[in-house]
Amino acid sequence: MARAEKITPRAQDFSAWYNDVIMQAELADYSPVRGCMVIRPNGYRIWELMQQALDTRFRETGHQNAYFPLFIPQSFLAREAAHVEGFAKEVALVTHTRLRATGKEGAGAIAVDPTSALEEPLVVRPTSETVIYAMFAKWIQSYRDLPLLLNQWANVVRWEMRTRLFLRTTEFLWQEGHTAHASHEEAEREARTILDIYRAFAEEWMAMPVITGVKTERERFAGAFRTYAIEALMQDNKALQAGTSHDLGQNFAKAFDVRYQTASGGLEHVWSTSWGVSTRLIGGLIMTHSDDHGLVAPPRLAPVQVVLVPIWRSEEERSRVTEVVTRARTDLERAGYRVAADLRDGMKPGAKYFEWEARGVPLRLEVGPRDVAAGQVVAARRTGGKAPLAMDTLVGEVGSTLEAIQTELLTAARARREQHSIRGVDREQLLDWFRGAGGFAYGGFCGRESCEEGIKAEVSATIRVLPDPEFRSAEVPQVCAWCGEASITEAVWAQAY
């Protein structure tokens, strides 16, 4: 008999549901420091799998990993005007290098040593453009040094007012790519290449459909010439910016005087890009697929893809069942799957089912005496449905089932997104849409910031992207959804995280 649910239903309170899913799946926990989070093994495994997939693609496209320091001289941040403006309000500063014992008891036992003040404070990186361009200036002399294609996996700190597990934490993990090129066209191509990688990763690995496009001036990265993004729609109909790729033009090259000699002997500033995805993706994964029973992990990123649960009554049954479970685990592991066999005693199978479901395991294989006798296991999909699988063909069947689940998740998420999208909106529809359930709203846009502001002030929806051609509506909007004047482009509005 089902006990009271440990997970708040989505329909009742989406935020509470989100937190409950994370806690029940043991993905993360709150840290002693406000706004920070501990990523627990289950959550970190997802991140490692994400890293592995992305890193492979970065290498395949010619990028190399490097590591730049956590601390950046405060003055560096000030070099690029828009960049300072963007980050000044959220940087953490290191001003001293020592504490000293005070001789007092308790919390007052140590205090800042005032004699250890740094001459120039250091900022804890909110992003690394500034240090990286300082180094690029040293490393790049000739067109022969270009393109320079670097990436780093790192932590960054942004002192946000309000935080949410994975989606916005004071410290987070990410990947930041930084490249320098000899022409604007090449930098632009790089930014688009990365956007394609992000999109493919979101769809193929996370089973999270995204729309791609360009950010408006208002939403653009501080210091960028142009910002591209992938945007996904969560189950509460709010949009999540899941990755960004910036064409930085020559903004940072000029600020840090990164110049190279051309083949013809001239001296030019490089053209550069930067791009990143973060542990926020895990939040996106959670809010795309999970349900009221807990996490639903897409097979390709599931820390555990298959869990084997034995069922027995007598000791004799136990040993027979355990043997089959152990053998199946070995076979599946050898085939490269991430497998767990839940041999814990003193816990009924049903209790195990609930626990593994909360952890998002895509496929559960139940093995009881009757199955052993029949040479089969019972496969239960996290997304619903049970069917027997023959032991003889288990590895193959598991593989195809996992692939089917992966596909099914993407298809379902895409269908849900389309159900919550509306096209060709006018002002009244836009307001109704966002006063109601919300979602993605496509409409014409005149290009004026005042229109973006107007909508935001009314229903707190912003332009997520000016969509790329393949996401645009069949019918080209003629007028701005807000002001009714001539439209210069289509835009996608949503309330966003």
Add this chain to the structure above:
RNA sequence: CGGGGCGUAGCGCAGUCCGGUUAGCGCGCCUGGUUCGGGACCAGGAGGUCGGUGGUUCAAAUCCACUCGCCCCGACCA
């Protein structure tokens, strides 16, 4: 920074309004036994500076003042 909520055992809570035995309940945890095809049961057991400081009182989880922290909503942002 504004608004709301909450700090009592690992987790979830009751008790606080109206001060008074040894601070209680559910889940979880430990030991033993019986169980095991969708959240088992019995018996025994461990676990608490009631967020902190100060005050009122014969007596404070409870009243008063101050303070710290967390969660949610908003502004800002990936």
